[in-house]
Amino acid sequence: MGNQISVNTQGLENAVPGIEQLATRFADILSSLSDTLNGLGEPWGTDPSGKDFVKNYSDPNQKVVNGIGDTKKVVESTADGVRTMAEGFAATEEQNQASIDVGGSSSDSKGSPSARYPAD
DSSP: OOOOEEHHHHHHHHHHHHHHHHHHHHHHHHHHHHHHHHHHOOOHHHHHHHHHHHHHHHHHHHHHHHHHHHHHHHHHHHHHHHHHHHHHHHHHHHHHHHSSOOOSBBBTTSSSSEEEEEEE
């Protein structure tokens, strides 16, 4: 038999809760930051110094807030993608096993379910 690629689908599934916790952490950070900033209001005032400050503050502030929100979305999407990938590999392996007589189950040396694919 040639080279194989092994995918530990259970390992992928086990990683999802940690990724979801990271997304939740970003959501908490964003909420805390937004609450704090909103609670401060606009303390720089409307005098010339305050107007100069806000010109330099507003854009970077919004970029940070948007960046944290975007990061949360990416991490959530990553969790969904890892889950979908694990389910897809597992389903493909089940279909392959159902279509041929494999003479036993496919698992790695630790007994974890895995999907194996020939390497190109």
